[in-house]
Amino acid sequence: MSTPSLDIVVAGVGGQGTVLASKLLAQAALIESLSVRTAETIGMAQRGGSVLGHVRIRADLPAASPLVPLNAADLLIGFEPAETVRALPYLREGGTVVTAHKPVEPVSATLGDAAYDGTAEVAYLRSCEGAGRIGRLVLVDGDALCEKLGSTKVLNVVLIGAALKAQNRESARETYEQAIESLVKPRFRALNKQALAEGMSA
C-alpha cells in the first residue's frame, strides 16, 4: 500500500506515553515497507515536562533528518490541550490536529493564581480550525475512553486510533495491531488493541 510522505508530531507531557506512540507510528510504517525516521524526547523532560516526538514517513528515500521542520507536520497528535497549542508551529497550514481535551495541570499552574483548565486552549484550536490554520481538528475525550477501557495508560493508542480515523486510514488497523504485537508486552497487547479500536470509533 502506498502512502504519501507524512510528517507527524506527537506532543504531550512526560509520562503520558508519547515515546511509545511515536514508536508505534514508526513500527507501522516499517511494516508497510515505508522509510521512517523518528526523534523522541528521552531524559529529563520525561519527568512531567513538555515532550515532543517526531515521526517522518516517506514512500521511498528517507527524510535526511529526524526532526519535523516548523510548518511541515501533516498531523499533530496532542495528548493535552496546552501541549497541542505549544506544538502548533510545527503543523503545516491546513494540517490535521487530533488532540485529547483533558488538561494536565503543571504544578506551577496549580500553585499560581492563573488557573489552567484547557478551555482557552481548546477554544483557540477551534478558532484556528475556523481560520483554516488547522484543516481538521479532532477533539478526543481520552479520559472517558480510558475510563471505559479501565486503564489510563492507553491514551497514546486511543489517540493513534483517532488519528487513523481522521486520516481515513481505518484500513491500516491490522498494521497497527501488528505494531502493537511488536512493541507492547504480551499482557498489555489485548488492552492496547482494544484502545486502538476505541480510538478509531470515537
Place this chain on the structure above:
Amino acid sequence: MSVELCMGNQAIALAALKAGVNVVSGYPGTPSSEVLETVSARNPGAVHVEWSTNEKVALEVGAGAAFAGARALVTMKQVGLNVASDALLSLPYLGVVGGLVLLVADDPGPISSQTEQDTRQFAAFAKVPLLDPSTPEEAFAMVEDAFELSERFGTPVIVRPTTRICHSSVPLETAFTYEAHAVSGFERGSRWVVFPRRAYEGHLEILERLPRVAGAFNTSAYNAIHGGRESADSSAHSNSGGGEGDARRDDTGGAAHIGIAAGGISYAYLMDALSSIPDAADVRVFKVGTPFPFPEARALEFLEGLDEVLIFEECEPFIERELLLVAGRHHLPILVRGKLTGDVNPAGESSVSLVREQVLAWLGQRGLPAAAAATATAAGATAATSTTAATTAAAPAPIPAAAGESRSQEPQPQLPARPPVLCAGCPHRASYYAVKKALRGRTAVYSADIGCYTLGNALPLDMVDTCVCMGAGFTVPQGMAWAEPEVLHLGFVGDSTFFASGLTGVANAVYNQTDVTLCVLDNSITAMTGSQPHPGTGLRMSSDATERDAANALKIPAVLKALGVEHVTEVNPFDFDTSVAAVRAAVDFKGVSALVFKAPCITVSKPAPQPEVDQSTCTRCKACIKAIGCPALVVREGEVRIDTTLCYGCGLCVRVCPFDAITASVPSTASATPATSTVPGASTPSATSTTSSPSDGTPSKASL
C-alpha cells in the same frame, strides 16, 4: 533480511556486537544509556557488560581489556568524559592492542545536561581520533569501523553521536552472527608503565600517529564533497559515499564560489534544508564525518576555487576553526562564516528550520537570484523560526495567518510553563519536605547534585541552592561551612551519585572535621537516566548475573561508617515524624553527620492505595499544594482533588493537610507507603542510627 526499528543507541550497541566486542563498560547518562542496556539485552553470553561506578572507572576497565587484546566499548555522556579525562589523556601515550572505542554522547541544547560541551574539542585535546555520525545508520557503520581503526593505529577512538542520533529510530538491517574477537592476552613490556621517559616517547608516537590517521581520513567515505541536492538521500552509505569528484563541477553563477560544510546531525538538517531551496544544488557541500584529526587534504579539495563558506555544526565552532586554519596555512582568500562570525546560532540545538533560514539569509547577502524566490516561498517557515522551537521553547513563535482566511483566529492563550518535576509519589519530595519542616526558622544552605533530586529546586519545595556536577553536593557545602560557619550546611546526593563521586567527598569531610550534614537520597536505582542499577542494588548487567543479588549490595550506612562518619542515621522519608527528628539530630551534631533517606523510586515499587480528599472538610486553602507541589494534587472545578492517574499513594499529602481533609483510604499500615520494593536492599527502614536507638530491622510502620 531482518530489518528492525532501531534507536541510534541500539544501532551502536548492535554494531559493537557485530564487531565481536568482548567487554562493555559505562556509566549511565542521557543520551547514552541505552547503548549499554542494549548490549546487555542482546548479549549472546560471551560479552562482559557492566555499569561501572563512574566513567573513569569504566574507561580504565575498558583500557585494561584493550591492553590485554580484547575489544572494549566504553559508554558515557559528554560530562562523563570530564570524569574519565584523567585516563583518557594518558591512554593515547600508552596505546592499545585490542580495539578501544569510547562512545561519548553529546547533548546540544542542552536537553538533559549541565553543559553544552563538545567532545570533538576533547578529542583534539586528548589527541584521540573521533568519528561524528550524522544518522543512526552511519553510527552503526562508524562503530564497526572504529574498532578496526583503533587496532590499526593502536589508539583509543571516540565515536560521538548527539541526542538526535542517539534517540532517533530508523529501520536497520540487524542480522549478524556474534563472533567474539580473539583476545591475544596481555604482553608485558615497558610501554605500559607511563614514567616520564615513556610519556615523552608516547608523545612522539602520538605525533607520528595522528598524521597517518588524518591520511586515512582524507580518503574516508565519511568525508564527502558533493553538490547540494543530488545527495539528499540520507541512508548511511549513500551519505558517506556520495558525490566524490564533484568538487570542480560547478561553473554557474555565484553559487560556484560558495560552499557549506557541516558535521554530525547538522549535515542531515542541511540536506533537508537544501532540498527545499531552489537552485541550492549548485552550492558545494562538505560533509565532515571525521573531525579529528581533521582531513586537511579533503578540506583543501572542498575549498578550492571558493571565496566563501558557511559552517553548520552544533556545540563548538570546531570545523569552522579547522577550516580557518587550513585557509590560513594555504593562504586561501576565503571568508569562513559560522558561529564565530555570528552567521549561525552560537549555542543551542540546530534544526532544519534554522539551517534553512540561515542558508537563505546567506544566499540573500550574496545577492543570488535564487534566494529571493526561495525566501518568498519560505516566508511562513522563517517567520516561525525566530526561537529554537525545535525543542521545548516555552513560548512558540506566532503562527502565520493563512492567506485569504475568512474567519479570524483568536490570539493564542498564554500557555502554562511545564518544567520537569519530581513524580507523584517520589520519595525525594518527602525527604526534602522533612528537612524543610525540621529546619524551619533556621538558616541553612542546601547543596544538591546531578539526578532527579535536582528537581527539588522547583517551587514550592525550593530546596536546592546549588548544583554543579557529580559529587559536588557533598563538597560544595564543605567549602561553604568554612566560609560561613554560623549557617547550617547540608549536602544531598543520590545513591548512584554517592558511589560514583560521593565517597571522596565524605572522606574529605571526615578528614578535615567539617561541620556538615551529608544526606544520601537513596531510591535504590539510578532514576533520572532510566532506572539503571548501581553498587547499592546488587543487580549487575552481565548475562551470568542479571539476578538481583541482595547479599552483594553495598550498604550505604555501612560505607559511611567505614569512612569514619560517627553520626549516621537511616530513615524512611515517608516515616515523616521520625525523619524530621532525625534531621534535627543530625544538624545539631557537631562535625560530620550523615542521613540516608531510603525509599524506592516509584519506577521500582508498586503503588499503594490512593488517599481521598473529603470535600466537606477541605477549605480549598491549597496548603497541600503550596507545601509539597505534588503533580497529583490538582484543582478542578474549584475543588482540590487527587488525580487518580498520577497518584502513587505515598500519603505525604495526608500528613500535610492542616484540616485532616485528606485521608488514607486504607487504615494506616505499612502498605500505605510505597514500600513494596522490587529491588533487594530497597526496603524502607525506620530510623536506624548509631546515635539513636538501634533498629530491630523490621520495615517501618508508616506514621502518615
